[in-house]
Amino acid sequence: MTPEITIQTADISMGWGRISSYSNKPLPFLTREQVKEMESINYSGKLTNGKKCDHLTYLNSLGLGTFTMIRTGGHRDESEDYTVVRAYHK
Secondary structure, three states: OOOOEEEEEEEEEEEOOEEEOOOOOOOOOOOHHHHHHHHHHHHHOEOOOOOEOOHHHHHHHOOOOEEEEEEEEEEOOOEEEEEEEEEEEO
16 A cells, blocks of 8 residues: 655745744744754855755755745745645655
8 A cells, every 4th residue: 555645835935034924833844943944044055053055955854755845926135935845654
C-alpha cells in the first residue's frame, strides 16, 4: 500500500527580516526557532550561524517533507508574498 501524501499550504509575506501572515502562526509546521532562521535568511541571505542559505534549501533540509515556494505578489524591495507548499507522508 502506498503511503498517503498530505499537502499543507501557508500564505506568507516576507519583508524587512520578518515573516507574517493573516494567521497567528505564519508557518504552522515550523518551530519558533525555525521561523527565526527563515527570518534571518530573509534579512541577510544567511542562517543565524552565518552560513549562506536560501529559504527553499533550508526548508527542504529540515526533514519535514518536500517544500516549494510560489511567489504570489509583493514588491522586491519591500516585501514579497508567497504560498509555501509542503508535501509529506502521514
